[in-house]
Amino acid sequence: MRNSGFGTLYWAGRVAPHLVIFAALITLWEIAVAQGWITSIMIPRPSKIGVAIANLYVIKGTIWEHFFITLGEAVFGFLIGAVVAILLALFSSLSERFERYVSPYAVVLNVTPGIALTPLIIAWFGYGMGSKIALAAVICFFPIFVNTLTGLRQMDPDREELFRSLGASDRQVFFKARVPAALPLMFAGMKIGLTTALIGAVVAEFAQATAGVGVLMARASFQLDMAGSLAALLSMTLMGLLLFYGMELLDDRVVFWRREARMSSVSRAKARAWMARRGQKDEKKNMGGETK
Template sequence: MADTSTQDRDNIWFARAMGVLPHIMLFLGLLAAWEIAVRTGIITSIIIPPPSKIVAAIWMLYVSQGTIYKHFFITFTEAVVGFGIGAGVAISLAVASALSERFKTYVSPYAIVLNVTPGIALTPIIIAWFGFGMGSKIALAAIISFFPIFVNTLSGLLQRDEDREELFRSLGATHFKVFLNLRVPSALPLMFAGLKIGLTTALIGAVVAEFTQATDGVGVLMSRFSFQLNMAASLATLLSMTLIGLILFYSMEFLDDRIVFWRRETRRAAASRAKARRWEASYARKLVMV
């Protein structure tokens, strides 16, 4: 039985590897064509450098000189802190709006006005208010990330299952318990969808503010390389921005997978087994005490 299970796992991994292999081959083929096109003069190297120079620039930024780490950490911090502020305000207002129709009537127009106002247009005002330091970048990240989190959370909280609510009320649940134990868990999938969007837009807000006026950050570093026409280093810095976005997105994806576990059969089964083990351990301790 164990050998059969191990063989099945090996077959699954082999099938996954074979599924990824065509994508890797395509990617390597595109890089090879890009390199050849630049070296043969089909593409001007000043505008689009070859992949080999970009790899060399990445090595320079991360290994030989290590100049990227300070800027990477600053941009990452601006995006995360701004997202945290924007998400906290958005979720609080969404919960209050779901609980009170009158409050929602007053808040929704302002949220819409904030959303339709271009974030780039707000940048000079935000910098004038908060200065040239990290405060202005965090503020713009919070403002841009606010709306998708607010809308998704509110939409999830306003979705109602009358049959389930009737069942809760028949068991003596209060309005608050129905909201907390039924409507909030039901809203979590939509809320996490908004959080994923808000986290990536927070990074956009931080970088846009850095492009406008800053002394440190990945956006500043990319602007410096672009002004120097060092396109290889500029593209390497752009890939660093992509790396920040991937780290943020998959961190939220990890939390989504752990918190909203009931949407996935494997995670639901794992949670059920863990709960069963805890119950068995608790029952065994009670037997020992008796």
């Protein structure tokens, strides 16, 4: 209980300064617009943005359908791009010849501006969700590919030598040594890729769409409703944060050995599971002995 109290005070001490600074900035912004120092047509008051957010999420509730459409486009595009990128990185790490043929195309795809590909992708995949998913997949591909390949290339020689000395095969060395060692960089690439997938989906919505948060923002901008436009923009920010911290949580669960607290928790859980299995085995042996 005492440690919990100290932990609460510690986090309160870290969060409080940020809240004070944020409140001061919002107050200064409100005063600046009210006094005419900033044109309200271009930059509305924070209070008006708050009203627009309330309309989107609570009063009218128009955001929800568009929010989940954009979220779905980003997630599906990310899954497609990530699967292709990881598979190509795996094959490239196993064969230098394969990497020589694949890497130039990956670089060309990365240096080509995504917004320039938008008209072509819309022409190929149509005006529905397919074009948004495709652009999201294309944009998120490169960071996942590069990070995964880099992680697979950075093998610790001592670790590999240890596996070899224990009689591990090439397949076991790859999947039980190289792949786990590459996971931190792989997840770093997927965090970047997930947020860029959202950018791709929104860019495609700006180009041509009938639903999505990008559509809401474009409509508000055309109507010079800057408060509604910024409310839609903040909705995109919220979506990006949800995606990023969702991947951060998955990273924490999968690559648990990088964090001491998480490592200790997993070790204790595995120890309890092992003790439970051992107790069940002992109980079965005792029951078998009594039957005899």
